[in-house]
Amino acid sequence: MAPNSLRRKIVELVFKSKEGHIPSSLSIIDIIYYIYKKRLRKNNSIFILSKGHGSLALYVVLNYFKILKTKILNLYFKNNKFIGGHPDINLSGVEASTGSLGHGFPTATGIALGLKIKKNNKKKIYVLVGDGECNEGPIWESAHIASNYKLDNLICIVDDNKSSKNLLPIDNLLKKWSAFGWHTIKANGHSFKSLDSAF
16 A cells, blocks of 8 residues: 555654644555545546545645645644645645534535536545544535435545544444445455455
8 A cells, every 4th residue: 555655754744743643644544645546647536635634644645646845745834834734725736725524525525516517527526534523514414415416426435443432432334324325335445455446
């Protein structure tokens, strides 16, 4: 999956800045790397990280694919936090400012609906949310809207790393998304083979 250099860079940036979410970033690094390597180049598709506190995973992948410059990445939590703990749309390659849980997925849903209205049926919107984030109301309102408008250009990846167990346990996420009218597939987010099969 993702090169070990990406994991190492995440840890180095957090160590130097004394800021950032290492577990959240390592939990999604393979998924984001996979999406940028194998999915986004098709039809100019878009990726939105709704789980904004995992921003370091996005930053190092953007840097790896030469979308975000190294000199910008190395400013992480420096220079008045120009590049900080949550994705900011002012950074190269970041499609939505996120961080407040539950905000990125509605944004992705709106973009997907806009593309449908414009009859742009080729571009896909990939959005990654966390299991803890699935406790937020806007997630389910957007899931309901997407299902009703049949937004088959919207792909939501849920990082179910069980972090919600520590705060507010959530029921079976696969069944819950299915109940909202979504086609759901379980995959191992640290396996290219599993992700290939799912997509």
